[in-house]
Amino acid sequence: MSDKRLKVIIAKPGLDGHDRGVKVVARALVEAGMEVVYLGLRQTPESIVRAAVEEDADVIGLSVLSGAHLANFRRVKELMNDAGIGGRLLTGGGIIPAGDQDELCALGIGRLFGPGDELQSIVDYIKAWDAGRRP
Amino acid sequence: MNPTDDAQFVLPPGLWEDFLSGGRLACARLISLIENEPFARTEIRDRLLPRPGGAVRIGVTGPPGVGKSTLTAALARRALDENHAVGIIAVDPTSPFTGGAFLGDRVRMHSLIGDPRVFIRSMAARDGRGGLSSAAPDAADILDAFGMDRIFIETLGVGQAELDVMTCADVLALVLQPGTGDAIQTLKAGIIETADLIIVNKTDMPGADDLLESLRFLFDSAGAAGKRNAPLLCSASAVEGRGLDEVWTALEGLIVRDRETGRLREKRRARLEGEIRTAISGSLWERYVALAGGTADIALLAERLSREGGSPYPFIRKECGRIKLVRDGRPELPPKKKE
Ligand SMILES: Nc1nc2c(ncn2[C@@H]2O[C@H](COP(=O)(O)OP(=O)(O)OP(=O)(O)O)[C@@H](O)[C@H]2O)c(=O)[nH]1
Ligand SMILES: [Mg+2]
Numbered sequence: 294m295s296d297k298r299l300k301v302i303i304a305k306p307g308l309d310g311h312d313r314g315v316k317v318v319a320r321a322l323v324e325a326g327m328e329v330v331y332l333g334l335r336q337t338p339e340s341i342v343r344a345a346v347e348e349d350a351d352v353i354g355l356s357v358l359s360g361a362h363l364a365n366f367r368r369v370k371e372l373m374n375d376a377g378i379g380g381r382l383l384t385g386g387g388i389i390p391a392g393d394q395d396e397l398c399a400l401g402i403g404r405l406f407g408p409g410d411e412l413q414s415i416v417d418y419i420k421a422w423d424a425g426r427r428p
Numbered sequence: 429m430n431p432t433d434d435a436q437f438v439l440p441p442g443l444w445e446d447f448l449s450g451g452r453l454a455c456a457r458l459i460s461l462i463e464n465e466p467f468a469r470t471e472i473r474d475r476l477l478p479r480p481g482g483a484v485r486i487g488v489t490g491p492p493g494v495g496k497s498t499l500t501a502a503l504a505r506r507a508l509d510e511n512h513a514v515g516i517i518a519v520d521p522t523s524p525f526t527g528g529a530f531l532g533d534r535v536r537m538h539s540l541i542g543d544p545r546v547f548i549r550s551m552a553a554r555d556g557r558g559g560l561s562s563a564a565p566d567a568a569d570i571l572d573a574f575g576m577d578r579i580f581i582e583t584l585g586v587g588q589a590e591l592d593v594m595t596c597a598d599v600l601a602l603v604l605q606p607g608t609g610d611a612i613q614t615l616k617a618g619i620i621e622t623a624d625l626i627i628v629n630k631t632d633m634p635g636a637d638d639l640l641e642s643l644r645f646l647f648d649s650a651g652a653a654g655k656r657n658a659p660l661l662c663s664a665s666a667v668e669g670r671g672l673d674e675v676w677t678a679l680e681g682l683i684v685r686d687r688e689t690g691r692l693r694e695k696r697r698a699r700l701e702g703e704i705r706t707a708i709s710g711s712l713w714e715r716y717v718a719l720a721g722g723t724a725d726i727a728l729l730a731e732r733l734s735r736e737g738g739s740p741y742p743f744i745r746k747e748c749g750r751i752k753l754v755r756d757g758r759p760e761l762p763p764k765k766k767e
Binding site for chain 2: 294295296297298300312319320322323324325326327329330331332333335339340343344345347348349376379380426
């Protein structure tokens, strides 16, 4: 009888300026029945994790286009661990070279999506992760 | 689903202790439990101890896009400057089709996030009424116990029907913007009695003076009609940071006034009475359903009456007549007689 719905933080760290892409992803997650907290542009890893704690979010999705993806994902993951939410899913998207993906994956960061991926594959991935963590 | 039956929900071990020692994540998880688990509410309410002084709940409501979040953030900043710890609960609508929600209020509150004395929580309205999630009042209680002194509760952008339903606020601010003039025509007596403060935001846009003028006219005529407590009227530009001192002073003035006159306590008393009545009727209903073996008879009757017409009250009287309150307080349904 629990009314639990997936809560997802969507944010864009760094300074690059458009949010059309992240908003499209956010909309797709809402359409899939998730509760999406949109933080907007120019977020710092600190502000993102702080929001994730206060929102008790299950998932953090970052959109990183600036090329600073390695530093951003690493730092967010580190802060998540410190805050006691290391078990939640950190995922996201951007133009991320395969080698970097492997490195981030080794840190426990989830799948990262590129411009060619379908929105539905993001939805499916989050849902599968959620199903997999339940006993 | 009986709200008065305990022992149906157990808090995860350690969570309460973490909350008491100031754990931000623990506070957030308690709010989630209230949102998600039907039995968590009573368990958590039983544990929340009264805190001397306690928080003041400031409701912020108004039509979509008038600047509720931007103003809330600006007022929260004022509150921090006065050394208050600040909680913010920001509600956005749930899609009736998918059950999902886009919670966008935090975008306007970014400037607050570095401050450890702030706790911001977004909430989807789900099936709550009055522009709020039904968990919002409990979330406010949790933030109160967490040590916040000023708790802002932002409703989703509400239409006319919902403007006057927000009973969980100690002080209610209604935000309007130029161009919502049409809305005024229909702001009837209800909102004049419930809003303590009306803020005309976006005074940097044309039409603010007209709006203020028509509001003044409305209140003057309400005053002439003998209605007490016309709301205070303020104007501001949240993005340009103008008028915020006046709004803050008006808010704090209202809080002081309502404390002194006992109005604050009366509002809380009324709120608690409402909660108690609702909980008892809900609980009795659940027991009735359990003892009557479901609601099939009710559904059948409604179906028949909708086709054939007629009064439901003979059935209601008969059913209520079967409920006996016995000494231990449990209602009993004697077995149904064969008709
Ligand atoms: N010109 C002007 N724009 C403002 C002012 N305050 C807020 N806005 C803008 O109005 C838009 C909506 O502001 P929000 O604070 O999100 O409004 P809201 O009432 O919380 O919106 P909902 O929660 O979606 O109902 C944003 O683009 C703000 O920048 C103001 O004083 N002047
Ligand atoms: Mg808002």
